Amino acid sequence: MQACGLDFGTSNTAAALPDGTVLPIAPDTAEPRLFRSVLFFPEDERTTYAGAPAITRYLEDNAGRFIQSVKSFLHSRSFRATQVHGRTWTIEELVAVLLRRVREAAGAQTGAPPEAVILGRPAVFSPEPEADALAEQRLRKAAELAGFTHIQFLIEPIAAALAYEAQLSREELVLVADFGAGTTDLTLMRLGPSRRGRPDRKADVVGSTGVRIGGDRFDAELMRHKLLPRFGAGTTYRVRGLSDKRLPVPQHVMAKLLSWHEMSFIREKSTQELLQLMLESSDKPETAEALYDLVMENLGYRLFRTIEATKVQLSREEEATLDFEEARISLHERITRAEFESFCQPLLTELEQCTQGLLERCAGAGEIDAVFLTGGSSQIPAVRKLYVDRFGEARVRTADAFTSVAEGLGRACVSLVSPDLINS
Known part of the structure; x- marks a missing residue:
């Protein structure tokens, strides 16, 4: 059974194989590994454009309907559907268009569209449990509509941790901060060569949280x-x-x-x-x-x-x-x-409070060996400084800001053939 990891993001989507290879699912673009999470419905066509072609078509003729950041609405009970040129589209159907195009693009690279997927999800779609569950339920339905038959979820900072772990030569207690377009997710996790490749990593997760702050x-x-x-x-x-x-x-x-x-x-x-x-x-x-x-x-x-x-x-x-x-x-x-x-000081204060809250809940876990920052906003100097000031320059690490989560989701695909699955 062909499997992939899929990081469906607010701005970009990426997919990776079980060996961690991030696939070029957006060929002929400046960054072929990133599929833009946007849709365009032209006024005068029945075609639905997705990804970079949607942006190109929209810039040529903006009379149609351009939809972006649809992930941000998954937790919203008030957004069930929208009208586009006389047709009602549910939020699941809109997301499914994007996931289907990514699945087909992955299949073009591997010979056949993957049937199984580990989907990333924020640590917290919403602080309200019912809204959080609704978001995951909608994302699962969208994946089914896109053609995936075996679907599991993994929270995005754990996926980023698995990408970071691939390069480790010793055991570490790592704070992972994943800065997405819509949310920031934090996870404290034990990583290292002796743990790498285990299908069940729940015991290695010391704590996790998230906040609706992103790019x-x-x-x-x-x-x-x-x-x-x-x-x-x-x-x-x-x-x-x-x-x-x-x-x-x-x-x-x-x-x-x-x-x-x-x-x-x-x-x-x-x-x-x-x-x-x-x-x-x-x-x-x-x-x-x-x-x-x-x-x-x-x-x-x-x-x-x-x-x-x-x-x-x-x-x-x-x-x-x-x-x-x-x-x-x-x-x-x-x-x-x-x-x-x-301008951004209130956001930085909220990030600092979220980090402090996680560390207080995980008191007694031991000294943190490294802080791994990933995601676009990790490149903002004030964001990085927040963690350098607290943990020291030597302990703060970075990698590819936009594909670390997808790489980790790909590496987690071993769990799809195991009874012990890491779920959110």
């Missing part, structure tokens, strides 16, 4: 503090029929602009009417025009791609300029790393 929230802080005023935050508009009555731009509209995975759902009729009213009577017309074009011309993905690129640049340099010119939007914002870190 998307770091992007949102840049949007909140530097860009929202350019889209109308703090401005007012006139109420129709009441010439002397002015209202501030509603907070719920600004809040949606902070979550790029919600921006494809902001174009409902009531919002369109509000945007039109703001165009007619805003006290700062240029911001109303920018907001209108951002929403109505579906420019959210382009903007957040620029925000993300700026964040990455700030991880390498002390300052950057965010440049974005589309429609009536003209942004040229200088941002320093110090500014960015101040």
Whole structure:
């Protein structure tokens, strides 16, 4: 039975074989091992695009429906389905399209689509047990719809730990921090050559936890503090029929602009009417025009791609300029790393508290030998500094930020032929 590990991520998805080889499931792209977790439904076609082709098609013609970060909705009881060009798509069906394309791409590399899969999942989809169970149930159903017949789950920081373990020559107690686009997951685990390859690793896990902080929230802080005023935050508009009555731009509209995975759902009729009213009577017309074009011309993905690129640049340099010119939007914002870190301080504090809570619950486990950081936000200097300050530079390790979890899920596939399976 052919098996693979599959890391279905908020932004990217990756797949790996039992030997840890991460497959090139997105050929002809800049990073062929990363399949973008996005969908595009054109207005004038019945074709559904997924991955890099979805982005290309959307950038060519943004009149259709672009859907991203669907993983972020798995735990939400309020999001059961959405309408796309007259058809109702459940969240399971949307995820299944992505998983099916990845399964087919993996099959193109190995000769046949895998039937068995170990799927990664966050340590905590939601702090509410019922919502957490709902998310896993939906992800399982999506995998079944995608054609997988044998499905197991492994929490993502444990998968990252197995990838790290492959290079160890001695036993270690390791704190693994996996920074995804939507969540950060932490696991304290005993690793080493004597444990490598065991089908059941539950006894090696000392403790695990997670928090809903990921790359998307770091992007949102840049949007909140530097860009929202350019889209109308703090401005007012006139109420129709009441010439002397002015209202501030509603907070719920600004809040949606902070979550790029919600921006494809902001174009409902009531919002369109509000945007039109703001165009007619805003006290700062240029911001109303920018907001209108951002929403109505579906420019959210382009903007957040620029925000993300700026964040990455700030991880390498002390300052950057965010440049974005589309429609009536003209942004040229200088941002320093110090500014960015101040914007993100509440997130860093929450990460520190989450880490401290896990260590307190695992008191008595012994001294931590290493801290393994993986995932995109592990490259943010302030995030790395948080762990270096606590554990020392010599104990903080990194590897491939975007494929460590997939590699570990692949290595865990030995459990699919064992009665002792590691489940979340």
